[in-house]
Amino acid sequence: MATDTKIKVVVGKPGLDGHDRGAKVVARALVEAGMEVVYLGLRQTPESIVAAAIEEDADVIGLSVLSGAHMTHFPKVMELMKEKGIGDRLLTGGGIIPTKDQETLTAMGVGKLFGPGDDPSLIVNYIQDWVKEHRREN
Template sequence: MENNRPIRVLVAKVGLDGHDRGAKIIATALRDAGMEVIYTGLRQTPEMVVNAALQEDVDAIGVSILSGAHNTVFPKIIALMKEKEMNDVLLTGGGIIPEDDMMALNAMGVGKLFAPGTTTTEIANYIKQWVKDNRAF
């Protein structure tokens, strides 16, 4: 099925993590892959991210985490998404996240998480495939 509009992705940095170069690179790569990207900027709260995702009617939320707060941030965002019945929106992300933590987050409903060094093409293809399989346009 072909989408009648571009895939919309919200790229966010949550908490006090001030390193946004990776998030900006991902945002640019997703835009280059034909997606519409909303970048929230630094120091967002989980509530701000979910509210922005709702307002922008996104297909996916991508969170970049380098601060070690992934076991706090992702569960909070997924809980808020469930509360707001955003069951057909992908929550994905990446950064410095140990493999065991990635598996635990996946088990609670977070999509694939990407480690440093993952190609932007792999990330874009994952989002495209997930949206194709899970979103109704």
Template sequence: MVESKIRVLVAKPGLDGHDRGAKVIARAFRDAGFEVIYTGLRQTPEQIVAAAIQEDVDVVAISLLSGAHNTLMPKIVNLLKEKGAGDKLVIGGGVIPDDDIPGLKAAGIAEVFTPGTPTSVPIEFIKANVKK
């Protein structure tokens, strides 16, 4: 058996067209040795979950700047659970008010990273929390 690679889906749900952050994080993840599947802009939660399952990723990293995080992030977690893929680590990043973070965590988002976080922080978080 070879050392298994951590596979991460970087997803951009909803309508905002800003994927600079998603691309920066995708690159940082690649440089950390992860295999990153990037699905592009304006994905529905259903598309993201289908891709996460087919790609058998360990982590779903959701980048969201539109303000719809309270709706879309929990929806992705719930859909994953419905499809029997509730074991995947779901993390979020973007412009997310501090007040919303406890609610997101209660909804199953393992961690939320806000602007200014060094890319090493989510990388270390993933390494520490992926079940391998």
């Protein structure tokens, strides 16, 4: 039991974008891979996402952004994570995010981002590997 500690992921959609099918499909894929996923749903704020991640002691925050506002949401969530003392967790996500923007976000400390057509197993593997490498003490 203690040896295969569960990975806990908080999945949410910041902002006013109502397209949640992708987030649900990815959340489901993570569950199929044995992770515990706390699904926050639509219209979240960076504050509500980070507050939930703190209470849930999540290893990973996954954002789904299809509205084009990714350059606002990802940096704001990242900044809040650092401010609230959970900068050691993984911030990842997906949506319609141009490669150039992805590079900028990665340079800020955001993890890998995924887009339409990416196989969900890529996300599963990425998260599993990241957590293995960064496992916190408790």
